Amino acid sequence: MNPPLSATAETVFDEYAxxxxxxxxxxxxxxxxxxxAGMLAEKPRFLGFPANMDFRFSELAGVLDIFVNNPGDPRSADKAGISSKPMECAVVDAVARLANGAPDETYGYIAAAGSEANLFGLDRGCTALPAARIYCSSAAHYSIRKAARLMRRELVVVDADPTGRMDPAALAATCRRDAGRGAIVVATLSTTMTGAVDDVDAIIAAASPAGEVYVHLDAALGGLIVPFTEYGPTWGFARPEVGSIAISMHKALGTPVVCALALCRAGLVHTAVEGDYVGATDATLGCSRSGLAAVLLWYALAGKGLSGLEADAHTALATAAYAERALAAAGTHPLRHPASVTVVFDRPADAVCRRYHLATEGDxxxxxxxxxxxxAMIDELCLAITEQRGM
Incomplete structure (x- = not known):
């Protein structure tokens, strides 16, 4: 049963009946x-959720009059032949390089969302290590719990430290009890609430008492930020234990539709023709996938290049550092991981949270x-916080 709607919500839904x-x-x-107009009016105050609003795709309006479907693997031809697979492959190859992977050694596709990309990565890990349990931190995204439930695989939730990073000592303690089973560990690059970046090297060392270690990186937000920080040379597929990566492309890049990249080492997939009527090999979870998302991502990345992505990341990190200073001056006790664009601070009045679309958890x-x-948006938020406090 659906939850009851408020009178206001019912009125809004009735308007579109x-x-x-x-x-x-x-x-x-x-x-x-x-x-x-209503959505655009909120853009100057959209501060608390991970979606980059700095994009413009109006030149692609003509694509909306075309059905673009990408069935099966991006590199596999299909009988329908109306797809944007060449663009999808270009996107996968570019981000694979960004993740310290070689395109010819990386399998990937554009998933419907980060949750699907996480499910894909964990499925690869569970296939590789059939006796292993899945480990994640208490700060991991809730889609990890969903994925473990769908795969009927036991999930072990490990404590996070006060900043939101997985506690390697806590992971080691539980992995010692699982000697010989192996370990599938989810490391998060920019956790949902605090933006923490897990220490992958420490996680691998801590999980090793269980035996073989498979790491899935949930880089939903950090995947297009972390590569341009001090972690750049060592993140992603630079570590052989990292088998798969999920990156939500609409978050840091910015698109009008939710979409993500699901990446894994090519040796972890074994493609075969799954439906003769389609005529394509298929190791994806989605089967038919949005070709529109591939067009949007290719258009955005081709227009920016990796140098443009880097400039965006540095700008976002500089703004995060500014926000940290401004919120400290406003007396809100901010916290930020150096490689993150998330700044956590004391929860302001509910009216401020609603106006600036702030994500909240506890206090x-x-x-x-x-x-x-x-x-200027940060300055406006800080002014609203101090004014509310003075009321």
Whole structure:
């Protein structure tokens, strides 16, 4: 049963109700324009959730009049032949290099969301280590719990330290009890609430008493930020224990649709033709996938190049450092990992949280300084916090 809706929410849904008869075109146009205007009005105050709003794809409007479906593996031809697979392959190859992987040794595809990419990576790990349990920190994204449940695999939740990083000592203690089973460990690059970046080297060492270690990197937010920090040369596939990576592309890059990259070492997949009527090999979870997402990602990455991604990351990190200083001056006790664009601070009044779309957990809130966030937006937030406190 769906939860009850407030009277306001019911009114909003009623406004978009679809009836038996077609609505007049003018009415549909008016509702659409109102929706767009309402969303754009929130953009200058969108501070607490990981989605870069700094993009423009209007030149691709013509794609909306085309059905673009990418069935099966990106490098496999299919009978329909109306796809954006060449663009998808270019995106996968570019990000594989960014993750210290060789394109010809990396399998990847554009998934519907980071949760699917996490499920794909953990499925590869569970296939490689059939007796192993899955380990994640208490700060890991909740999609890890879903994935473990779907695969009927036991999940061990390990304590995180006060900053949100997985505690290697706690991981080692439980892995010693699992000697010989192996360990599938989820390391997070920018945790949901605190933006912490797990120490992958320490995690691998801590898990080794269990035997063979498979690491899945949930780099949903950090995947396009961390490569341009001190961790750049050593993250991702630089460590042989890292078998798979999930990166939510709409977060740091910015797209009008949710999408993610699911990457793994090519040796972990064994492709075969799964449906003769399609005629494509398929190791993906999604089978048919959005070709539109591939077009959007290729367009954005081709226009930026890796140098543009790097500039965006440095700008976002600089804004995060500015936010940390400004929030400290506002007396909110901020916390930030040096390689993260997430700044955690004391939770302000509910009215401030709602106005600036702040994510909250207990008595703390956070801002995420993706490229659309400017210093002036941080200043406005700090002013609102101090004004509310003075009331």
């Amino acid at each position: 679809i009836g038996a008869r077609p609505r007049p075109a003018a009415e549909i146009g008016e509702l659409t324009e109102s929706f767009i 703390r809130a956070h801002v995420i300084t993706l490229p659309h966030v400017r210093e």
